[in-house]
Amino acid sequence: MGEWIRGMDLSSLLEVERCGGRFYDHGSSGDAMDILKTYGMNMIRLRLWNHPFAEDGSSFGAGGNDIETTLALANRAREKGIGWMLDFHYSDFWADPGKQTIPRAWQGMDVPQLEQAVHDFTAQVLMRCKEENVMPCIVAVGNELSNGLLWPYGRVPEYGNIARFVNAGIRAVREADPCAEVMLHLDNGGNNELYRRWFDAYFANGGEDFEYIGLSYYPFWHGTIQMLQDNMNDIALRYHKKLIVAEVSMGHTMEDYQKYEKLPKEQRKGMATRPELVKKVPYPMTPEGQARFMEDIQAVIKNVPEGLGKGFCYWEPAWIPVPGSGWASPEACAYMGEKGPGGNEWANQALFDYEGNSLPALEVIRDFQPEKA
Numbered sequence: 001m002g003e004w005i006r007g008m009d010l011s012s013l014l015e016v017e018r019c020g021g022r023f024y025d026h027g028s029s030g031d032a033m034d035i036l037k038t039y040g041m042n043m044i045r046l047r048l049w050n051h052p053f054a055e056d057g058s059s060f061g062a063g064g065n066d067i068e069t070t071l072a073l074a075n076r077a078r079e080k081g082i083g084w085m086l087d088f089h090y091s092d093f094w095a096d097p098g099k100q101t102i103p104r105a106w107q108g109m110d111v112p113q114l115e116q117a118v119h120d121f122t123a124q125v126l127m128r129c130k131e132e133n134v135m136p137c138i139v140a141v142g143n144e145l146s147n148g149l150l151w152p153y154g155r156v157p158e159y160g161n162i163a164r165f166v167n168a169g170i171r172a173v174r175e176a177d178p179c180a181e182v183m184l185h186l187d188n189g190g191n192n193e194l195y196r197r198w199f200d201a202y203f204a205n206g207g208e209d210f211e212y213i214g215l216s217y218y219p220f221w222h223g224t225i226q227m228l229q230d231n232m233n234d235i236a237l238r239y240h241k242k243l244i245v246a247e248v249s250m251g252h253t254m255e256d257y258q259k260y261e262k263l264p265k266e267q268r269k270g271m272a273t274r275p276e277l278v279k280k281v282p283y284p285m286t287p288e289g290q291a292r293f294m295e296d297i298q299a300v301i302k303n304v305p306e307g308l309g310k311g312f313c314y315w316e317p318a319w320i321p322v323p324g325s326g327w328a329s330p331e332a333c334a335y336m337g338e339k340g341p342g343g344n345e346w347a348n349q350a351l352f353d354y355e356g357n358s359l360p361a362l363e364v365i366r367d368f369q370p371e372k373a
Helices: 013-018 032-038 067-079 111-131 159-176 192-204 225-239 287-302 330-336 361-367
Strands: 005-009 023-025 028-030 043-048 083-088 138-140 181-186 212-217 242-248 309-315
Touching: 005 242, 013 032, 013 067, 023 032, 028 032, 043 067, 043 309, 067 083, 067 111, 083 111, 111 159, 159 181, 159 192, 181 192, 181 242, 192 212, 192 225, 212 225, 225 242, 225 287, 242 287, 287 309, 287 361
Parallel strands: 005 043, 005 309, 043 083, 083 138, 138 181, 181 212, 212 242, 242 309
Antiparallel strands: 023 028
């Protein structure tokens, strides 16, 4: 893709809408996808979980992104002329550096069986995409793989197994669509040591080639924006891959949203942007601070050497606080081995305020001119 990517992760959108979420731009109500498209969005990112349901069939929550939900959103984007990025988690629920839980249907398998399961699941999903004429532009094989995937077999430092599992996914993508581009995605975008160690080990263990390195960058967790710039500059020249900040966000307020979420305190997850973390961020948690952050992030990406910085995906800009749309159900927490609770922890980082009104950062995203950066 040659176009500057202005991406948005809208994985939870259907759930938010079902729970009563509404969106507005300068007072006019509209489809969140339509509003975001007017501000330059040209790609959506959608996560995929294997089977995000409890034994009684109830959703694990957080968007409930099984294949049907993900394809419904992908088809909606296609009808609006928007491309999409598919993000395989290879888990029944959240997979990230703190947890990479094997899907329940795969538990008990050994390494060769897991390798085959990754290939077959990836192939089956992409066959569905092909049947519905909604093939993704970019496929992320795994989500935030900093500590591996399919634990314990593919947990760092088991890079041999990590490469086997990732290679299985990449092969399935190549077989399904030779034109689709593959992304490998780590978190902690300011940590250059992590990226060098991980990708050096991946290639040393026979890791297959791919097109994109994806980075997560949250300023309250992942170091300074200069650290992100330094890391991207280094890995661009070291690995010669296209780079995309596959997850990024910034708060627009520290005002509480309990009255919107309508949960008792003991059932609320609370903001990810804890006050002690926010103190480290050199941007105020205001609409203006959020806008300035997005201006700077885009400049960082565009300044990567050799034109290898290709854009970003803002993480969950439409996950506004509505009753019933939270991070995880009790059953989901049990599956992941976490205590919970499972309310919304992201609402103050959306690109819409708590009432669903578009925020000024969207204008910065729309008006950024990468050719002049």
